[in-house]
Amino acid sequence: ASRGHLGGLSWATPHAIRVLDVAGCDVILVETVGVGQSEVEIAGLADTTLVLVAPGMGDGIQAAKAGILEVGDVFCINKADRDGATTTRRELRTMLSMTHRSDGAWTPPIVMTVATSGDGIDTVVQAIDDHG
Numbered sequence: 001a002s003r004g005h006l007g008g009l010s011w012a013t014p015h016a017i018r019v020l021d022v023a024g025c026d027v028i029l030v031e032t033v034g035v036g037q038s039e040v041e042i043a044g045l046a047d048t049t050l051v052l053v054a055p056g057m058g059d060g061i062q063a064a065k066a067g068i069l070e071v072g073d074v075f076c077i078n079k080a081d082r083d084g085a086t087t088t089r090r091e092l093r094t095m096l097s098m099t100h101r102s103d104g105a106w107t108p109p110i111v112m113t114v115a116t117s118g119d120g121i122d123t124v125v126q127a128i129d130d131h132g
Contacts (some may be wrong), residue, residue, distance in 0.1 A: 009033075009041050017045060043071035048131045050074045050124070053092070055084035069099050072108055074127045080112035080120065106131060 009032060020028045032042050043049050051072035075096070077088050092110050101107070109127045113120030 014045055040068060040071050048073045048128050050076055052076045052078055053088060054079045055082050055088040069095055073106065073131045075108055075110045076113055076124055078113045078115050081114045085112060
């Protein structure tokens with residue numbers, strides 16, 4: 001929980017990340033409270049920002065409104081076995097194509113997953129590794 005702190009992170013999160021880094025942790029996963037215009041602080045702390053959306057939830061539109069498209073390095077559509085997953089991917093791809101990225105800049109992949117079965121998880125891990 002953010003405990004009232006804007007930015008999507010608790011005020012203690014940056015300190016916890018530093019402690020884990022000093023302790024020698026190679027990979028540190030941080031989950032935020034969600035997507036909102038004031039909740040993109042994670043992009044300043046993380047080497048790679050993964051944006052997770054679900055089909056049929058309007059998450060793609062919310063991401064566009066929140067400005068998260070500009071900070072996401074990897075986009076993951078979970079529950080890809082549900083209706084609307086292909087539409088969600090197409091909408092995200094279209095919205096991402098309209099964001100400004102400099103020539104030669106990283107192009108965020110859109111990965112389809114089904115967490116309950118493990119489908120696509122290896123692809124997400126590879127996308128994160130490719131970016132990092």
